[in-house]
Amino acid sequence: MPPAGQPLLDETDLDIAAAMHIAPRVPTAALAEILGLPVSTLSRRLVRLQEESLLRVVGRYAWELITSSNPYELWITSAPGRSRAVLAELLRIPDVQFVLQTSGPADLYANLFPLRGSDQEDLLGSVIPSIPGVRAVDSRMILEPAKVGQAWRYHRLDDERVERLEKHAAVVEQPPLHDLDQLSDLEFETMRLLGSNARVTAAEVGRTLGVSSSTAARAIRLLLQTGAVSPRVEMQSDLLGYPLHAIVTIDVQPRDVSRTLEQVATHPSVRLLSTVTGSAPISLSGVFRGPADLATFIRDDLGALPWVRSIQSVAGLRLQRRYWIDRDGPRLGTQVPDVLRR
DSSP, X not given: OOOTTSOOOOHHHHHHHHHXXXXXXXXXXXXXXXXXXXXXXXXXXXXXXXXXXXXXXXXXXXXXXXXXXXXXXXXXXXOTTOHHHHHHHHTTOTTEXXXXXXXXXXXXXXXXXXXXXXXXXXXXXXXXXXXXXXXXXEEEEEEEEEEOGGXXXXXXXXXXXXXXXXTTSOOOOSOOOSOGGGSOHHXXXXXXXXXXXXXXXXXXXXXXXXXXXXXXXXXXXXXXXXTXXXXXXXXXXXXXXXXXXXXXXXXXXXXGHHHHHHHHHXXXXXXXXXXXXXXXXXXXXXXXXXXXXXXXXXXXXXXXXXXOOEEEEEEEEEEEEETTEEXXXXXXXXXXXXXXXX
């Protein structure tokens, strides 16, 4: 049972959440049919989940288009008693995409995405280290992602319903964009709308931007099919039965990096998996059903890989921001504005 005061999602809510993780833009009528619900019931449930800030469908921007450099992992050590004050200052920085309060030597773990127009050297060398209360910052460049957040699935539905939902998932089938300047003003503004609500319809985009639905549909199709925007569900993992966040670093020989990534990426608890700089070349962020689940992952899943030399892990105490959306317990808070710039 969730802690006192935390919203309790019933079986239907959980089915909806699982389905939306597979096909975030699935039409309401199609989703109702797949889940065996009346359209009115499905619509009412979706509205409630969104109005109560329990679920949000946003658009993940291809980070190559919105940043001035590769992103970074930050392990931040605060002076005793200053962790919350440091956290509050971190959340003021729009380039900070993810923040987790952790146990262990570093009390804050963050992902920094230097946005277009930001100076990564200034952020890493001055702005963040000079936050009052910061004692040390260990920064590691994220070289290449092997798994990203929108690829994570909440495994709940049977294979037949999963297969039907996958037909409604966004598919990247055009060459990727290399620069936002390739977009027209209309396409750029459509990208912004998809970023805050990835279920927005062509009719809604058309009304907002003063164009026809067919013109808006072409812009949406371009952005989705090039991967400039990827729909993703944002929802607190503890509502889905995964209350424990953990960051794990894995040390292997360079020749073993690729096969380690292939093995680990398929694990159902792994949300983010990357090659990084630093003493250990692999880093992952995962969600777990509890300490025993994390112990099994470390001991049995990673322990089964004979080439792994060492593993370091920290448990999350509180998730404060993920994908530029602040958190308020089980509810989603404010989304950082103006992440998309040109």
